[in-house]
Amino acid sequence: MKQKTWPCKSDSLHFSAIPFLRKPSGDSPSSAFTKPAKTHLSFFNSSRRAAPPATSASAFPYSCSDLSALPYDVISRIAASFSMPNLMAASLVCRAWADALKPLREAMVFLKWGKRFKHGRGGMKANLSKALDSFLKGAARGSTLAMVDAGLIYWEMGKREEGILWYRRAAELGDPSGQCNLAISCLQANPSNTKEALEWLYRASFTGHVRAQYQLALCLHQGRVTGQSLQEAARWYLRAAEGGYVRAMYNTSLCYLMGEGLVQSHRLARKWMKRAADHGHSKAQFEHGLGLFSEGDMMKAVVYLELATRAGERAAAHVKNVILQQLSATSRDRAILLADTWRALPSSR
Numbered sequence: 001m002k003q004k005t006w007p008c009k010s011d012s013l014h015f016s017a018i019p020f021l022r023k024p025s026g027d028s029p030s031s032a033f034t035k036p037a038k039t040h041l042s043f044f045n046s047s048r049r050a051a052p053p054a055t056s057a058s059a060f061p062y063s064c065s066d067l068s069a070l071p072y073d074v075i076s077r078i079a080a081s082f083s084m085p086n087l088m089a090a091s092l093v094c095r096a097w098a099d100a101l102k103p104l105r106e107a108m109v110f111l112k113w114g115k116r117f118k119h120g121r122g123g124m125k126a127n128l129s130k131a132l133d134s135f136l137k138g139a140a141r142g143s144t145l146a147m148v149d150a151g152l153i154y155w156e157m158g159k160r161e162e163g164i165l166w167y168r169r170a171a172e173l174g175d176p177s178g179q180c181n182l183a184i185s186c187l188q189a190n191p192s193n194t195k196e197a198l199e200w201l202y203r204a205s206f207t208g209h210v211r212a213q214y215q216l217a218l219c220l221h222q223g224r225v226t227g228q229s230l231q232e233a234a235r236w237y238l239r240a241a242e243g244g245y246v247r248a249m250y251n252t253s254l255c256y257l258m259g260e261g262l263v264q265s266h267r268l269a270r271k272w273m274k275r276a277a278d279h280g281h282s283k284a285q286f287e288h289g290l291g292l293f294s295e296g297d298m299m300k301a302v303v304y305l306e307l308a309t310r311a312g313e314r315a316a317a318h319v320k321n322v323i324l325q326q327l328s329a330t331s332r333d334r335a336i337l338l339a340d341t342w343r344a345l346p347s348s349r
Helices: 065-066 072-078 084-091 095-100 102-120 128-139 144-156 158-170 176-188 193-206 211-223 230-241 244-258 266-278 280-296 300-312 314-324 329-341
Strands: none
Touching: 072 095, 084 095, 084 102, 095 102, 095 128, 102 128, 102 144, 102 211, 102 266, 128 144, 144 158, 144 176, 158 176, 176 193, 211 230, 211 244, 230 244, 244 280, 266 280, 280 300, 280 314, 300 314, 300 329
16 A cells, blocks of 8 residues: 655655654644634624524424425435435435435445446456446436446546546535546646636535545645645645545644644654554554654564555665564564554545
8 A cells, every 4th residue: 555645756754753752842733623613793793692593393494395395306416415324214204205216216226236346246246347337327317426436437447538527417416526536537637627626625625525635635735726825735634634534644644743734743743643554554654663663662663664564665674674683583473473463444545
C-alpha cells in the first residue's frame, strides 16, 4: 500500500523521529472544528426570542395525504441515492411512496448482482460485461449508486466519457460519491477544470464524504485555488481523518508536526501518525517505527518497520536490520510473529 499523499516535490523523509523526544509545553488540539459556525446577525433579536418548536401532532403542517400527493418523479429523485434499508423504510410511509419507490427497490437487486459479477462474489465468476449490464439496469431505474458503479466500470474499460456521463448524472441527483468522482475526473482532464472540480468537492465534502474532503484539502494545499489557505486545507485533512480516511490521517500528522495550518503539536502529530500506521499506511508505519526506535522501544519499532518493509518502504528495511542486531533471538522471533499476525484496522480507505 504505497501512497504519495503529501504535496511535496521531494520523496525524502518529511521529518525524523527525533522531534518525538521533545515535549513542548502548551500543546493543545486544534480548535478548527470546535468553533461554532458563523451565524448571520439578523438571527439575533434582543426584543424577542424564537419560540420552541411545537410538539403536538396538530402543529405538524403535513398529513400523510399531503406526502402521498407528491409526484412520483419527485419522490424517486429524493430517494435516488438511498440504500436498500432506507428505501424499505421510505416505502412504509404510505402506499403512494411504496409504488413510487418500486423501481428503486428493483434497482437495488441489479446493484447487488452487479457487485457480485464485478468482484466474483456469491459463487459468481468475475465478469465486467455482466456487471456493467446489471449496473446500467439499476441506473435506468434511477439509482445513483448504480450510476456511480456503472461510471467506474466504464472508467476501468478506458471509456472515460461514458464514465463521466454517469458520474454527472449521479452528482446532479445529489450523490456524494458521484460528485467526488466527477470532481476528480475534472481535475484529471486535459486541460483540467479546477473550478468545476472544486464546486463538486465542496458539495460532497459538506455532506461528510471523507474522500471528497481529502481531495479538497489536497487542492487547497497544492495551490489549485486562488487565495490558497493552508488553514482551510488542514481543517479538511483533519475532518477527513476523523472520518476514518487513512491518507488524511497521515497528512494531518504532518500538519501538526510542521505547524502547517494547525497549531504545532508533537503529541497530536504522534497520535495521528500512529493511527495512520495502525490503519495500514506504509509511510506512517515507517515514521512511527522511527519514533519508537528513538524512544528505545525496540520491539514495537521492529514490528512497524517490518510492516513498512513488507509494504515496499525500502528505507525501513535498513533501520529494521540495525535494530534486529541489538535484540535477542527470542525478541526477534516475537517481533516477526507480531508482524505476521498484525491486521490493519478498518478504514474509509
